[in-house]
Each structure stands twice: as structure tokens, then as C-alpha cells.
Amino acid sequence: VGIRMPSAPTPASPQTTCKSLDDWNEPTHPRRIYGNTWYVGTCGISVVLIATPQGHVLIDSAPEKAAAAVRQNILSLGVRLGDIKTILLTHEHHDHMGGVASMQEATGAKVLSRSNVVDVLKTGKNDRRDPQFNELAGFNPIENVHAFDDSSAIKIGQTQIQHLPMSGHAPGGSGWTWQECEKSVCKSIVFADSLGSISDDSYRYSAPDSLANALRESGQRVAKTACDILITGHGTASDLLARLDGTKPLVD
DSSP: OOOOOOOSOOTTSOOOOOSOTTOSSOBOOOEEEETTEEEOOBSSSOOEEEOOTTOEEEEOOOOGGGHHHHHHHHHHTTOOGGGEEEEEOSOSOHHHHTTHHHHHHHHOOEEEEEGGGHHHHHHTOOOTTSTTGGGOOOOOOOOSEEEEOTTOEEEETTEEEEEEEOTTSSTTOEEEEEEEEETTEEEEEEEEOOOOOOOOSSOOTTSTTSSHHHHHHHHHHHHTSOOSEEEESSGGGTTHHHHHTTSSOSOO
16 A cells, blocks of 8 residues: 555756766666666665565665665655665675665665674674674664575565575675566566675685685576676676666666
8 A cells, every 4th residue: 555666767856977986975866777676876886676566675775874865866766765665685784784774764664684694783783704894884773674594585576586695795695686577578687796805904715714615605606697687786896877877788
């Protein structure tokens, strides 16, 4: 009841050229990705809205400093914040999900998490399992966090969003894949998590208890996943905004 599907962006959301595609906080206008999947993130960080009649899904939030701009992007599509019922994450780093707590407060949505990082989300504090632990900023603690089983499917009405375990860059790394259709043409969309082996000065991927094997397995897993449209958390990794703006092929 009360769910409205997004329409085209309104004139109140002017198209803007990004000064830097690496700026996590710089606002940019929303863009349709395909079907009822929309880009609502910033110039440097991807945030994705999947619209369904049974409630909308948000993947990531960008940093807290950018959360208001992300919410404005969502509102500019004609979407009520309260119609967002579920928030998913790619991984538990503040640049991608630092705004989740305030987004949750604005929407009332539940957050679904891999069980291995539920405590991290609830406390807002990363731990030494994370390769970047010594360099990470914390984030506001998140409430209403629910664990799901790895490799499970999140079902929202007729929409099925498949989880891809992608530990390695971070313990809770997650890719997501789903299908969108325009008329009779359907595309497989993959929002892949990072496969970057970035670490602080103390962490060693060569250590026996590191995430090195998990990172290798994540790469193998995503390589086997059917993909027509790729989304990456940092758009520069896949020329995402150029593809969404039509200057490069969306499907490649």
C-alpha cells in the first residue's frame, strides 16, 4: 500500500558534471541503470535503489557526509523514503555504508547482514580481521540488523536478489546479482564488491589466518557469475557513470 514506482528524474534534479569521480561525497544526479534499478549515489560511491511494488531495496548508502544528497536523489525520483524496506551492504567500510544509520532512521528499513559482521554493524567498529583496520574510520552504530545465510537469495515479491559471498577486501564482502527487464528484454545485473587487496601497515595477506584464500575464492566466484550490467562500489573501477550517461557501452 502506498508504494510508488520511480519515474524519470524531475527537473528539480539538474544534471551535474562531477568535478572528481573519486570524490565520495560530491553529489550527482540519479540515473536509471536498467528497468527499475537506479543509481542514486555520489560522484565517487555507488548506491543502488531497486524498486519493487512490495517495497524498495537500497544497496549501500555512501558516507554519512553524503547521506543527505543520496536521500535527495531518492526523493527526486518520486520515491517516499518510507517505501524503502530493506538495506543491503557490499562491505562494512564507512565510505560505502557510513550513512546507513541515518538512512535507516529516515526510512525505518531493516538492514540485512552476513552473520560474520553483525556485531561490527551494531557497534560501528571494525575489528582486526579487516585488512585496513588501523586506517578505518568508524561509523554510527546500526539498529535492526538481521543476519542471513551466505549465498542465500533475498526475495522481495517477485524480485530475487542473489547474494555472492565476496570476503577478502573486507570480512563481510558481498556481491549482489538480480535480473531487470524492460519490456521483453531482460538483463542480469551484478553489483560486485571490491577485489582489492588493500591493507594497513600491520596486516599481511601472506599470514596463515589472512583473507587471502577468501579473496581468491571471491574472484573465482564472481568470474563465474552471469553478468550483463556490472556495477562497482567505486564507479571508476568500471567507468560506471560514463556507461550510465551513454558515452560508453552499458553492456560490455
